[in-house]
Amino acid sequence: MVEITVNYDTCEACGSCIDSCPAQVYDKGEDGKPIVARPDECMVCFTCVEVCPTGSITVKEL
Template identity: 70%
Template sequence: MFEITINYDTCDADQECINACPAQVYDEGEDGKPVIARPEDCLGCETCVEVCPTGSITVQEV
């Protein structure tokens, strides 16, 4: 299982993580920023971490 953390203070709502996630873990929030909707589906691939231009996402195995 993996824990996803988003720093909403630095997130610029570009939605790269939403579009890149192969497991479709994220949904778009009302403000355009990603919402972790299905954390149990996270594969731990860190694709979201790699595509985030602001470095606002971390993924850790728990």
């Protein structure tokens, strides 16, 4: 199980996490910011964390 958190205060809606996620965990919200739509499909690869220019995403294994 995994916990994915997006800090919407610092997220710039660049879409890097959405575009880079191999498991397609994220959907794009109306404001362009990522919505964690399928956390159970997360591969815990940390790609989204690595590509986020503002450090707004954290992934934690539970």
